[in-house]
Every structure is written in C-alpha cells, then in structure tokens.
Amino acid sequence: MRRSNQPTLSNFLEDFWDTRGLSTDRSPISMPAVNVCETDEQFRIDVAAPGFNKEDFNLHVENNMLTISSEKQLEDKKEEENVSRREFSYGAFQRTFTLPASANADKINAKYNNGVLVINIPKKEEAKAKPPKRIDIR
Secondary structure, eight states: OOOTTSOOHHHHHHHHTOOEEEEOTTOSSOOOOEEEEEOSSEEEEEEEOTTOOGGGEEEEEETTEEEEEEEEEEEEEEEETTEEEEEEEEEEEEEEEEOOTTBOGGGOEEEEETTEEEEEEEBOGGGSOOOOOOOOOO
16 A cells, blocks of 8 residues: 555656756757656656667756756768868757655766666655555454
8 A cells, every 4th residue: 555645656757757858949859759657666767768878868856856868969971082071960858757856866876878868856765655564463
C-alpha cells in the first residue's frame, strides 16, 4: 500500500510533463522521444538520441528543475576539381522537467549507451515504499 503523501505515478507524470522544450527552426535535430518510468526506488528518464556522443549532452538541476540539452554543429565538406562546397548545420534541443518533491536531486546520475541517454533519479529515503510491518497484538 502506498503512503498518501507519496505522489502517484499519474500525478508525477502530470507534473513531470510540465516541460519546457526548445528547438530551433534551422535545427536538423528533432526533439528526442522521452520515456519516464517510476519504481519504488527511483524515477528513470530514457531519452532516445541516436547519433550523439555523451559529450554532446548537458544535464543540470536548478530550483528543482532538471534540464537536458544538447548543441551539435555538423559540417558537410565536399571538394572536387574547380568546385568547393562547405555547408554547416547547427541543431539544438532543450527539455526541462519539474522534479517531484520525493526526488533526491543530489544523487541523479546518467549514462549514454547505444543511442539512449538514461537518467536515474533516486527517491529520498522517506519517499520509498516500505514493506508491510506486522504488528503483534498483546
């Protein structure tokens, strides 16, 4: 049974999806798809971002807001006899999520593997589900 002061997954997702996204019109980078999961121990955000390197991402927490951003500059250079062409493209995205009160922002960690950025947001100890406790009757 869940304690009443804990947010439910649906409440968390409603608050969590209070996001602010940004992408530029000139951007070849589309806003990446995001999955949000909750367990008894943590929240997890999976960001589908194939073609990136872990160095392309910036993550920071400020005022209970988690911001995920990336800027990427690509250069297409083609040289042939008497013809030289160089095209630059620039792309950026930013997603900001409101963290629930039960999140432990000091312990957030992230890993990028096989095109997916996985962000683990542990819950505070007092917010974790506790196993049922048997009460002896005297």
